[in-house]
Amino acid sequence: MATNSLLKQYSDERAALVQNAVSKAAAIVLGRRRVLSGIRWRDDLIVTAAEAIGGAERVGIRLDADDLEAQVIATDLTTDIALLRVNSNSANTTADATNGNPARREGSPGATPNAGVGGGSTGSNLAATSGTPRPAPSLLRVGETIAVVGRTLRGPTAIWGTIQLAGPAWSSRRGGKIDQRIELAVGFDPSFEGAAVIDTSGNIVAMAVPGPYHRVLGIPTATIETVVAKVDQFGHLPKPYIGIRLQPLWLDDDARSRLGRKTRTIAAVGGVDAGSPAENAHIELGDLLLTLDGHAAESVNDMARRIASATPGQTITLEVLRGGKPLTVSVQIGERPRH
């Protein structure tokens, strides 16, 4: 009779789903007291929350029972995504020395992540041999049941909850473009920061991070994939940059109607960095920004978001007002200097 209990079946199924995802859960040790979670995205690649990583360069990692060290290879403050690469053990230093292209083979859950690192191309056929399914590309729906699966030094942790809000793509206040607005109703604690969110098929659908007003946000898998793809392509995460400093100027009614603008403010160029793409494009101090690629440049924030979501190498068209005359400038987006 007990075997037919629906409640038991329900519980077993939930536990089994979590169990499958546990091999993907990493504990990330930042200090003696701060441990957060991460997602083992590929064999030696861990995804976690950038905000928690702060300015760290190396962190401790625990995967299953193994204590390892990982290098922070990219932090994207705009999307709160950080990528870590697990340093190989002494036995596998040669494999890691080949600039650590993500390994394609998935180790068995109990194995060291670097066992069987083969270098090779940056494939995307991950986790094919693992019990954990591939991340799902589809949009989440409000009301879906999800679990957050993380890890502490005391062992794996999990909590079930609900997709409380599933909105459209949005831009974070820091300028990151995030593919879907996801808010989770779960009992959250700091050790779940950076943990995997799985759906009822066991797919990893998001990373859980704390948001403002004690909300728990989900950073969708698609957004993480975008960051991972950029790091695969460039070896690091290039930050789009054109080299202008902007100041908002307040427009009164007269100036607004004169300029035909809806918004109260206009972004003025308050500085142009030497040798920057903006300087090469002859953007000048005092230029007022009207449009970016045809979209009205509504504010400094709006400009920041649009530039942050661009890709280095891409060319954008800016319409500026200089000396009262509109002028069109093409700027090739560069990369923010890293030293």
Place this chain on the structure above:
Amino acid sequence: MTAPAIGDATIPAQPSLALPIRSPPRDQPSECLRGPPKVKPLAEPTGRPHGRAVSAILATADEPFRNRVRERLLAAGYDDLEVAELPAALADLLRETKQTLVIVGGTWPDPQAFLRVAVNAGALPLVLLESSALEAEGEALAMGARAALQSDIPASSLAAALAAVDAGLIVLEPSARALLLSANRDRFGTSPSPSASNSAVSGPESSHGPPPSRGATPTGPAADALTHAPRKGRPLTSRERQILGLVASGTSNKGIARALSVSANTVKFHLAAVFDKLNAATRAEAVAEAIRRGELSL
């Protein structure tokens, strides 16, 4: 008034000057009121539009008190005092003279109305109290007073206190140490006395006083008044801007340290100042805020 033509080509580098533009309001409209205090040498107080200057405003309705303090201020060299007998008169004076040093006093809670007007106008009020009640000092600080002293202090101490407040410091009696050390925040006036909301206060203030600004409400916890953060809102130094740029590029603290040939602790030290100035708790917040303020390039 006709605005200058937009196409004024004579000053191409600053076309903004050709537009009828004023600075936009900040997130905290009170920033200019409560931000870093303007440090002005006492010898050169800001003058009125028509040229007359005052060195301080003495604001109290209590005539004997006023006369005593005036004597002492004259002895201390403050010979060009303005006197406000009513809160409304103080509000008008503050608007006219741009003077920030305001001395209010008397028997607590009588000076509260003046104190509130002064704080709302962004002035630096000194409170001189007739009785030595710690509660009154705490409440005055909680309301935004920059000094809470006994009214019988010597002229030299009064002059020193005025100079200190003008320089942005907070001045207390030695006996007020207990206020600072006390863990009991209730003493700091978080629960204002009933008189704090008496009608004599709100009348002149709402009709004549400067518009109350959100950030400058006088009844904040005293902790705010005491842990006054002088760095908030200041511009970044070039080194700080350089470091924040590297933070924005995703560089770790050690990476920044290597790039600039300094120690990681130095980087952390600079970043602490950056966070403080930008009122940010995280790297992402600091970067976003610096971009908003035009301190960091896009």
